[in-house]
Amino acid sequence: MFRSIDDANLAISKAIATYNTVRPHMSIDYMTPQEARECTGPLKKRWRSYREDAIQKARKDKESKELVTS
Structure with a gap:
């Protein structure tokens, strides 16, 4: 409880300061945010984005539908 x-x-x-400057994160090679x-350059992605997976699946579904109708 806070006063x-x-x-x-x-x-x-x-x-927030602890999260960003002290606590290492597994998803970014045990570095802090x-x-x-x-760092310069891209970081190796060590997590799975279900949003990106869904977007890719939707694109593939759309492309396969376009191939069937053409």
Whole structure:
């Protein structure tokens, strides 16, 4: 429980700072987000995007439908 909004905001700021500067993330080669942001070039993607999978599937479905109707 927080005594004031200011105390809550301070706790949130500390949590965000820890997340971005202290805690390493497996999905970005055990770097912190701050370290990853400072890297040049693309990072190796170590996660699966179900959104991207769905977009690719929709594109393939659309292309196969176009081939059948042409």
